[in-house]
Amino acid sequence: MENSIWKRIPLNSNYAAAYGAKDSDVDVVAAYPITPQTPAVEKIADFISNGELNAEMIHVESEHSAMSACIGAAAVGARTFTATSAQGLELMHELLHIASGLRLPIVMAVASRALSAPLSIWGDYSDVINIRDTSWIILIASTAQEVYDSIIQAYKIAEDPDVLLPVVVAYDGFMMSHTYELVYVAKNPEIFRDYIPKKVNWTILNVEKPITMGAVANPDWYYEFKYQQVLAMKRSYSVIKNSAKEFEKRYGRSYDTVEVYNNGGKIAVLTYGGLFGTVVEAIDYMNKQGTQITGIKLRLFRPFPLQEIRKVIEDLKMLIVIDRAISFGAPIEGTVAMEISALLHRESIDIPIYSYIASIGQRTTTEEDIIGIVKDAVKLFESGKRISESIYWGVRE
Amino acid sequence: MGDKPIIGWKSIPLGGSITEPGNSIQRPTGDWRVFKPVINQEKCIRCLLCWIYCPEPSIHIIDKPYKTLTGREWKFSVEVNYSFCKGCGICVEECPVKAIDFIEEVR
Numbered sequence: 190m191e192n193s194i195w196k197r198i199p200l201n202s203n204y205a206a207a208y209g210a211k212d213s214d215v216d217v218v219a220a221y222p223i224t225p226q227t228p229a230v231e232k233i234a235d236f237i238s239n240g241e242l243n244a245e246m247i248h249v250e251s252e253h254s255a256m257s258a259c260i261g262a263a264a265v266g267a268r269t270f271t272a273t274s275a276q277g278l279e280l281m282h283e284l285l286h287i288a289s290g291l292r293l294p295i296v297m298a299v300a301s302r303a304l305s306a307p308l309s310i311w312g313d314y315s316d317v318i319n320i321r322d323t324s325w326i327i328l329i330a331s332t333a334q335e336v337y338d339s340i341i342q343a344y345k346i347a348e349d350p351d352v353l354l355p356v357v358v359a360y361d362g363f364m365m366s367h368t369y370e371l372v373y374v375a376k377n378p379e380i381f382r383d384y385i386p387k388k389v390n391w392t393i394l395n396v397e398k399p400i401t402m403g404a405v406a407n408p409d410w411y412y413e414f415k416y417q418q419v420l421a422m423k424r425s426y427s428v429i430k431n432s433a434k435e436f437e438k439r440y441g442r443s444y445d446t447v448e449v450y451n452n453g454g455k456i457a458v459l460t461y462g463g464l465f466g467t468v469v470e471a472i473d474y475m476n477k478q479g480t481q482i483t484g485i486k487l488r489l490f491r492p493f494p495l496q497e498i499r500k501v502i503e504d505l506k507m508l509i510v511i512d513r514a515i516s517f518g519a520p521i522e523g524t525v526a527m528e529i530s531a532l533l534h535r536e537s538i539d540i541p542i543y544s545y546i547a548s549i550g551q552r553t554t555t556e557e558d559i560i561g562i563v564k565d566a567v568k569l570f571e572s573g574k575r576i577s578e579s580i581y582w583g584v585r586e
Numbered sequence: 587m588g589d590k591p592i593i594g595w596k597s598i599p600l601g602g603s604i605t606e607p608g609n610s611i612q613r614p615t616g617d618w619r620v621f622k623p624v625i626n627q628e629k630c631i632r633c634l635l636c637w638i639y640c641p642e643p644s645i646h647i648i649d650k651p652y653k654t655l656t657g658r659e660w661k662f663s664v665e666v667n668y669s670f671c672k673g674c675g676i677c678v679e680e681c682p683v684k685a686i687d688f689i690e691e692v693r
Binding site: 290291292293353391392399400401402403404406410413414416417420 | 594595598599600601602603604605606607
């Protein structure tokens with residue numbers, strides 16, 4: 190990559206998120222500290238205090254207030270950023286619906302973390318999977334570089350007049366938020382100005398032209414506003430793809446909604462977040478041993494990338510899905526596995542799916558675990574067993 | 587609303603925003619009432635505290651002279667706009683001469 194444009198520096202994913210916000214030239218940041226997100230906004234506070242970023246940092250008393258402040262800021266046309274984790278995201282929950290319902294293009298980084306109780310500060314995706322019905326677009330990154338690039342793309346997506354929905358960029362708490370990788374960041378963030386120009390495409394509060402936001406919609410109107418959101422979410426899919434394409438054209442790094450490693454295997458392992466790196470390592474090992482396994486990374490959780498998943502799985506013999514959150518009482522407790530099952534049924538594709546739950550509460554999941562999961566699933570497949578329930582990998586009896 | 591044709595998601599502003607100011611006139615709120623304030627023109631001293639306090643505002647100063655039974659002459663009257671009065675009772679509470687009765691409405 191051209192050194193005239195990029196500098197390559199070690200960043201953890203929290204800092205990568207902070208650099209992404211800075212280089213997107215955000216106007217307002219409102220956040221409340223929570224592990225493992227805190228260093229992300231601390232870094233932004235640094236940027237503001239040392240003059241690298243001209244933005245307003247609003248100190249609030251809770252995540253509920255953080256999202257409320259973001260809603261207010263976005264409602265007057267500010268480019269707005271926040272970050273949180275776990276209980277913080279839960280405390281924001283009702284505001285998440287308001288941000289999307291008011292069609293405000295807020296961008297939020299989530300250092301994903303397990304939910305209490307019992308109290309766990311460690312990484313898993315319980316918090317992110319929990320917000321799937323809030324009408325936020327949800328991107329899940331697997332590397333610090335992807336976090337940085339995705340935050341910048343998130344503004345492109347959120348502020349698109351065909352979308353106008355808020356965007357979450359999630360990454361593993363601790364395993365990514367607190368580990369360092371080499372990341373290319375812009376020497377001069379001006380290079381992003383043409384990609385994400387500050388154009389306020391949404392309805393804002395303006396004393397020159399007064400409007401009412403957040404009015405009541407009674408049974409005769411509410412349904413229509415929700416249907417607008419349904420369509421915006423559907424339209425966002427092509428905007429997300431095009432934003433990644435344009436990003437690649439301008440800056441050289443490519444992303445898709447679903448990414449494939451070692452394409453062509455008949456057995457595939459699908460997961461999301463930093464665990465995908467472990468899957469890649471395990472695949473390299475298994476390939477050397479003579480078992481061809483394909484890795485599938487889900488980068489986009491909402492809207493669910495139906496066409497892309499269909500494309501990458503339709504020729505498979507079997508699919509293993511590793512979920513990192515539990516949907517208690519669901520038909521299949523691994524949410525992504527359940528959604529892919531629905532897709533397969535809808536498209537009349539008959540591929541056995543093996544749903545595994547792993548890395549809950551950051552239970553260590555190594556290459557050996559991935560290899561173990563693959564061996565376990567292949568054994569089930571070869572004995573003709575179809576599993577309708579999720580398998581809890583490594584849970585002690 | 588009212589005589590306007592019924593429209594759907596294609597033609598309404600995003601996010602439920604109301605993009606033109608001054609439209610509360612299109613939304614009568616009088617049917618929210620349980621109790622109805624009734625101004626006793628005989629007792630009323632035209633201090634206009636009810637007019638100041640009414641949050642709606644649905645207390646109107648009417649250009650209609652009034653002469654009380656005791657012979658006192660007022661140049662104007664004070665009336666309630668029942669299309670918008672929600673029956674909150676603030677006027678009843680604030681009236682210094684208890685000239686506003688609060689009567690349960692049976693519909």
